Amino acid sequence: MQHPLVVAVDGPAGSGKSSVSKAVARRLGYGFLDTGAAYRALAWHVAQSDVDPEDTAAVIGSLDAFEYGIGTDPDGYRVHVGEHDVTEAIREPRISGIVSAVARVPEVRAHLIGLFRAIIAAEARPGIVVEGRDITTVVAPDARVRILLTASEEVRMSRRAAELAGHDAAATGAQLRARDQADSKVVDFLNAADGVTLVDSTELDFGQTIDAVISVIRAADER
Ligand SMILES: Nc1ncnc2c1ncn2[C@@H]1O[C@H](COP(=O)(O)OP(=O)(O)OP(=O)(O)O)[C@@H](O)[C@H]1O
Ligand SMILES: Nc1ccn([C@@H]2O[C@H](COP(=O)(O)O)[C@@H](O)[C@H]2O)c(=O)n1
Numbered sequence: 001m002q003h004p005l006v007v008a009v010d011g012p013a014g015s016g017k018s019s020v021s022k023a024v025a026r027r028l029g030y031g032f033l034d035t036g037a038a039y040r041a042l043a044w045h046v047a048q049s050d051v052d053p054e055d056t057a058a059v060i061g062s063l064d065a066f067e068y069g070i071g072t073d074p075d076g077y078r079v080h081v082g083e084h085d086v087t088e089a090i091r092e093p094r095i096s097g098i099v100s101a102v103a104r105v106p107e108v109r110a111h112l113i114g115l116f117r118a119i120i121a122a123e124a125r126p127g128i129v130v131e132g133r134d135i136t137t138v139v140a141p142d143a144r145v146r147i148l149l150t151a152s153e154e155v156r157m158s159r160r161a162a163e164l165a166g167h168d169a170a171a172t173g174a175q176l177r178a179r180d181q182a183d184s185k186v187v188d189f190l191n192a193a194d195g196v197t198l199v200d201s202t203e204l205d206f207g208q209t210i211d212a213v214i215s216v217i218r219a220a221d222e223r
Helices: 017-028 036-048 056-062 099-103 106-121 135-139 153-163 169-183 206-222
Strands: 005-010 031-034 068-070 079-081 127-132 145-150 197-200
Touching: 005 017, 005 135, 005 206, 017 031, 017 127, 017 206, 031 106, 036 056, 036 068, 036 079, 036 099, 036 106, 056 106, 099 106, 099 169, 106 127, 106 135, 127 135, 135 145, 145 206, 153 169, 197 206
Parallel strands: 005 127, 005 145, 031 127, 145 197
Antiparallel strands: 068 079
């Protein structure tokens, strides 16, 4: 049997991957790994180093000095780059606007995927919920549970706009759509791969979505 039990969750921007995965991990006593945080932290590091995110060679060069730190405790979630706590900074629209350029670089993906696999293997809790775009297909294709979490674009935009109150809702929606368009050229997170269970939260509230994901996990555990 695989140890820890891996729950892989993929989906488009704003589908609820991180908030739902974190809540599921809390309920089950599992670890939680937000892989998008690593791409965002690298984008923050690139911006901080005055590197052009479109300059592939310079982005690859910046990996050497990228000291990334993240834990898997769903209750103590903090993200560090060196000594900087970037947990909040990496959520800013200026980082969301450049992260796809950094994430499309194959050397970046190989570097971070190695890191994710090491974090998963080191998990001491009985399971870990890992969320991103390519977890069900590339990072952990053998995961015991594989879920594509989605919701209509309209619903995702309105949830994200509510979360980023104070920011221009139209600009927030446009950025979400542009990010999905750019990211889906690199990995397919819009269609469920073979063996991946689709959870559509368009008509579900937050609690119902958590329950739906836990039902998929329990069903897989009984198999
Ligand atoms: N089923 C739901 N009902 C209502 N709100 C939800 C639901 N699922 C998620 N949300 C809310 O939608 C917003 C987006 O969720 P979240 O940040 O978890 O998405 P994400 O897929 O991780 O996004 P991103 O890929 O952009 O980081 C949050 O405010 C979250 O609380
Ligand atoms: N497995 C992943 C996860 C994320 N990305 C890239 O990071 C960006 C931010 O991710 P969020 O989940 O925090 O929205 C995302 O837009 C992708 O560019 C990825 O490539 N693979």
